Amino acid sequence: MSISRRNLLAAGSGLALTGALTACGSNTGRGDGGSGGATGGSGGTGGGDLAQWYHQYGEPGTEQAVRRYAAAYKKTKVTVQWRPGNYDQQTAAALLTDGGPDVFEVNGPTLDQIRGGQVVDLTDLFAGVKDDFNPAVLAPKTYEGKIYSIPQVVDMQLLFYRKSMLKKVNLQPPRTLDELVNAAKELTEAGDRKTKGLFLGNDGGAGSLGGTPLYAAGLSLITEDGKVGFDDPSAARALGKLRQLYADKSLLLGAPTDWSDPSAFIQGLTAMQWSGLWALPAVQKALGDDFGVLPFPKEGGSGKPSVPVGAYGAAVSARSKQQAAAKEYIKWLWIEQEEFQTDFALSYGFHIPARVSLAQKASKLKDGAAADAVRFATDNGYAQPLLWTPAGQSAYQDALSRIIKDGANPDTELKTVVRKTNEELQRVKKKSS
Structure with a gap:
């Protein structure tokens, strides 16, 4: 696949646009x-x-x-x-x-x-x-x-799962972040050495997920009234569970292609993969009906399923x-x-x-996983707020990487990001006055 429109989803993920998402193969369309x-x-x-x-x-x-x-x-x-x-x-x-x-x-x-x-x-x-x-x-x-x-047009990210692999270990598709962590571990332990439970990207998910876990915890990057939206203990809990996935060795790392390409999922290297709507035709062609799609699972009692859109x-x-x-x-x-x-x-x-009405009428989006994706984009979609500045994005991205890969303390890391984001919001407000 040589698809460039996915680059816009960098905004939806709360990441910097350039280089955050690349197309499958070498041609990014830019x-x-x-x-x-x-x-x-x-x-x-x-x-x-x-x-x-x-x-x-x-x-x-x-x-x-x-x-x-x-x-x-x-x-x-x-x-x-x-x-x-x-x-x-x-x-x-x-x-x-x-x-x-x-x-x-x-x-x-x-x-x-x-x-x-x-x-x-x-x-x-x-x-x-x-x-x-x-x-x-x-x-x-x-x-x-x-x-x-x-x-x-709208593009979005999704969680793909292999129906037969989950059925083999008597698992239902994960609806909460805890269920995702547990499912990834069980699928990894039940599979052979070539199959992992979950693929979030070769960096463990820091580059692909962005702010998605925060929204899944019922939070946001920036609130509607222009304040930091993740200065809350539930943010640290959500990001800590991403670290657990990494520490459990449930994540596929070092795949031949990164998360935006569905090859690892199609080839059976992983039972679940975070990718994008653009991957659906290739997955469907290779696996037929043996797959489904989900939003990122909700975290905690006030959480909600979440999908980045752009x-x-x-x-x-x-x-x-x-x-x-x-x-x-x-x-x-x-x-x-x-x-x-x-x-x-x-x-x-x-x-x-x-246009929602056009999405509902489009024949290619009426059935199966495509219809599910349209529903998720409408009901669970979020996009990067205008006030989420590049400096704030960079601070969050670096913190997320340290939490996942190095086991850094989520509370400590997020306090630094909250402070930096507050500084950026004050700078932006001052600039507009």
Whole structure:
């Protein structure tokens, strides 16, 4: 699989975007290969045409599809630019100039881009349809009640489990974190030396899980009123159980491919694996009905099942001299053209349409594990809050790694992260005043 859209899930996991999730194989969709279209068609010049930017996807057919969508729009000519290389950096720089795009794809926008007045308020485009968008992916695109991009598709992470392996040791699919710990241990002890109970990634889960265990404990990274959401004893308990998995030697480590690739699960190296929706077609092709999917299991009495979700969105540059035309175009494409939205989600990889009604109607998502995934994304999804800054992410990521791999004290580690996150929140609030 050569799927790049999963990179956006770094936001959902509470990790830094760059390098947090990579596609299966070497092509992440952000490399310098592929066809062009990276030059020409500047935006914000008032020249009549609209310039639309996309990052370079690794999924075959995606570029041709978005060019076909643009060509179908008759009110204004839309020039699509396919941008190889570091797209996020390119876009950030272009938004400060008059030669950037009118319309652009964004994993965000970021808080700085919103506060800096670099993106246009799109709230009016959602009149009558806002409630039809997955609320988890819409939340980080919303600031002070205003929406700044239209979600295009939803991606998510999931826990895959092998039905036959669990049945062999009389285990039910784990619904709590304790059950997951116990199941991973029993499956490891019952299996041969080639099979482990659980695969969370070659680093033991520090790079793939992010804030997911916190949400499973009924907490959050940042609360709705802008405070640290994990300054609570249950956070340490949840992360301590990840360490237990590692200490029990229940985790597969050193697999030929990492967690985003389902090969270890398909090949029977592990009975359960944390991966993503993108892996479902390959798993289904290899294993038929001998698998199921779950959200990350809940922890404690106040916990709840949790799945990280994320979505690229379509935004309009505030530098564009054709803002009205740009808004009209993206409303046509990402709100009105349901056929294109479903095609973009499911014809070039495996994703969920951002509109709940479209996800429910899509034939590929109606049955089995796919239907379960849609339900989890709607009922249990969370995405990275806008106020979860890169510095806070880095502090948490380092602490999580030390807890899992080194057995560091979760309480001590989290106190440091809470302090750093509070500092970041104060810095952000001061900057906005």
